[in-house]
Amino acid sequence: MENACVADMTLSANYPLDGLDELIEDTRLSAVENLDIVSIALPRILGAEEARQTRDALEDNLKSSFGLQLTDVGMRSSNPDKDSLLGLQPGLWFLVTGKQSSEPARALKTVVRDTAYVTDQSDSWAILDIAGPHAQAALERICSVDIDQSAVDATRVVRTSMEHLSVILERPETERFRLYSPVSSARSFQHMVSVSLQNVV
Template sequence: MVNNRLSPRPALGGYELTHAGIQVKERVDTEVFSLACRESEKASVNDGLQSSLGVVWPEVGSCSVSTDSSVRVLGLQRDQVFVVLNSSQVTDGLLNALTNVAWCTQQSDSWATLEISGPNQYQVLECTCPIDLSPSVFTEHHVARTSMEHLSSIIYRNNDSFVLMTPTSSARGFLHMIEESIQFVD
């Protein structure tokens, strides 16, 4: 009898690239949870998030980041946020806490996450991203769900780099778009 075992694999195979002052790296240790609630439940959900994770339900387009920066909540819609954290932080206790505060779905397998950094990162992103990413406009506390070359994406700033999330179903096409943009950077 064949003993087949399934093991998780990153959507982009742990992709890494350094070119022309730009570093692109797939984040393979990120977990994503979607939380949704009714408008009337926001206050109690907020209390639950505050006590369990030290974050709040952010406004649309904003992030809430825990004091130690280990948990980030992305305000994507008025009734939906994404909680992004490190795989090592996910415990049964945390899952129970999330499930208790709002409608919670595990979305980690649905999203590929790329981090782009380096002095020329803006040159890559200005070819692809329709959002104004100027440091004075798009700060650490902003997030945007948008489309890049017609592909769905989420972007936020993480210190000196940008994090791009895209559905795994089209992640290879998204990566190809990023690679093509990098070729235009001197």
């Protein structure tokens, strides 16, 4: 159609906690951006031997491409590039890497091939880092899981609820936690952690 009026604009996505960087006393709360998150799920296979072979093949693929061990539930593996594999439930993991591709699931599918299903979850999670001497105390106020260093170190991942929100927690460093919560409640998530931190400093 001639004379059609089409706006000359380009859309660009914003991160849910766009640029958050908050220092409360000596503990920092910051949004984490530019990560690819892809879930990896084993297919449902009834035969025990066939299921084991599929899992082994998936592990070989991830080891050769990322140097990451396939972990049990509640465990986390990482590599020197800071990629991590989070064991979230039986037969399901999150692979978290730096931003590598506009289509991370398609890229990962070439690695895992037919050993697993993959789904891009990069836009589904709001991610916060909380780092500093008060980080652990702030999180202990709002969750019921023991997150002391003796229970949760860099080899662990925890999925739990904080107040009323679902949160995945990892502890890459002693005084730094990384939290993932559904993007639909990103601002409530940020508010919850921020208020808790203010209450412990």
